[in-house]
Amino acid sequence: MSHYLKQIELLRSLQKVDDDIHSIRKELEAAPQEVEDLRRRLAEVSDQRARQQDKITHLRDQERRLDTEIEDDSARLRKSKGKLMGVGNSREYHAMVREMDSLERVNRNREEEKVALSDEMERQTSLQAEVDARSIALEKELSDCESGLQSRMEAAEARLAALLLKRNEAAHEVPAPVFSRYEFIRERLEHPVIVPVANGVCSGCNISIPPQNYIELQKAAQILSCPNCQRLMFWIEASPAETEGI
Ligand SMILES: [Zn+2]
Known part of the structure; x- marks a missing residue:
């Protein structure tokens, strides 16, 4: 698993605990x-x-x-x-x-x-x-x-x-700098912090992200924030119906 994917996985695990706390x-x-x-x-x-x-x-x-x-x-x-x-x-x-x-x-x-x-x-x-x-x-x-x-x-x-x-x-x-970024967002935005993006739409704010950001996201090289709501995003290759419940 790539460094990037490992970090996303750790963040999602953390988010899952935070969902329950929330x-x-x-x-x-x-x-x-x-x-x-x-x-x-x-x-x-x-x-x-x-x-x-x-x-x-x-x-x-x-x-x-x-x-x-x-x-x-x-x-x-x-x-x-x-x-x-x-x-x-x-x-x-x-x-x-x-x-x-x-x-x-x-x-x-x-x-x-x-x-x-x-x-x-x-x-x-x-x-x-x-x-x-x-x-x-x-x-x-x-x-x-x-x-x-x-x-x-x-x-x-x-x-x-x-x-x-x-x-x-x-x-x-979670590596310290990534965790700080997560906490920074958690303290300032409505729940949740990290959200899936499917078909180019951020599930945090339900707004399409610009094509350039979407291409960057799919490259899976670095953790990106939604340009609209600032939440951390990860890409999932799925139709909207399949993303329900994530
Ligand atoms: Zn968003």
Whole structure:
């Protein structure tokens, strides 16, 4: 194997370890975020529950108010009926009958209002049951996620520690100047550092490299950087379909 190819191979081995480190670091960042997302969703549902409770309280108040009004006017009606027989002249009698008719009409309207309120109460109560169920499910999900988080984080940290050791070994294999170049890029660019080029396209930035650079790359004489994204490149003789997963 040529000197060049050996170096590329060592860099790719190092990159493979860094790929694993990269995905574990992502996992470590994402795990607490899941708990945070669940907490936020639960807080939203709690707000919904409170609003739902307010609506139901408001409906109950309205029901109570109607009941009181119906009760008061019914008492007035009973009182008027009792007096009606004792009324002396017909003018007073008719005035009382008109007043009683009006009280009865108002109470009938209130009874209709009560039916509408009761329908609305039924609707709101079933909505409340839905929100309560959602809240209970979320609480369970959150508590499962929280209790799993600690062990997941510990497992990921342990894997990370093992990978960092493996990385040290892989890094030692790479000649110092090449390793410095790799590290220089790793510290400044998005993951990854070394990328395959197939059919003249850099897989780091998905941009075609100029023909002159492509010819140089295929000569396999020295390690080259992509003129666009600056990542280290190596040439693979393959169609795009075959490069998937590299
Ligand atoms: Zn590139």
